[in-house]
Amino acid sequence: MKRNETPPPATQQELLAVLKARFVKHMNRHAGIDWSAVQARLEARPEKLDSLSKMEETGGEPDVIGTDAQTGEYIFCDCSAESPKGRRSICYDRAALDARKEHKPHDSAQEMAAAMDIRLLTETEYRQLQELGNFDTKTSSWLETPPEIRKLGGAIFGDRRYNTVFMYHNGAESYYGARGFRGLLKV
Template sequence: MSTLLEDPREFSQQKKAELLGVLQERFEKNSSRHPEIHWVNVKEKLEAHTHKLWSLYLMESTGGEPDVIGYEKGCFQFYDCAPESPQGRRSVCYDRDALESRKKNKPENNAIDMATSMGIQILTEAQYRSLQTLVEVDKKTSSWIQTPDNIREKGGALFCDYRFGHVFTYHNGADSYYSSRGFRGVLNV
């Protein structure tokens, strides 16, 4: 994809066609992620729900490399399948409360607000582990995951990575941020 568009009104038919081409190529190249799912059905669903293309565009433009990983409850599920946590979504704390609680050296954004503005959701731990069965990701980076309220209320947040052939789930202060930690999202179409 070319440069990041800031305004969905700039999302021309040409850009939509370009995005569909990128998604189709990735879909066909990685058929093991979605056996028994056919691109013609995915494309038909995307063309019926064109507003979802903007979210996929933002996933792609921030380095997520979205791809179909399943079909559930009448929806195709697109996950960020980039080898490392998406470059354009790193160095963010967990949520707005964490961002506002920082007195010094605040990051520019937070994962929850970014995901919401993109029209996606941050992966749950179960979704993250499921993704790892299809493609090994985050061997050098880590990704925030949805954090249960009882942990978040105490100031913590969860993140995952893949090391030594194993998925690890860790905790950190929700206000922490690192250049190697971002977040992965899911979009149901």
């Protein structure tokens, strides 16, 4: 499936069923939000289902975590307990990937996110997600890195250890089997 391609109707219904089941199971993530309103928005914007399908296929377990106060859009985020399995062992961005002379990873977080039409979480969004549960207790996730840090060759990532959310830095070209990224999509 190409970028921004609408999934076939049968696939849409299967995905909607998975998303609804997850929504109902984790009501604490979206108190006060009604599934029928979310589903109506998704059905009105079927191209967003493509992104959610890709999030699901790579192990992200996307779920609604709130609404954008300014636009009213529903915010979907990867809510898998650990960084999505299908998005690990990647460096931060294309520049980092190109800078590696050997042992290059297969992709970068920024490029994978762009191909899925989602974006990486900011530090603030990552901390807000961590208020909804314990995420990344064995893995870590690349985060949107401020330009001033990236310009110096670094990138930031977060995880949860010792019941505390930590933010760290690393060279953007580094990659680890336990580091991936979480995406965010507004619908």
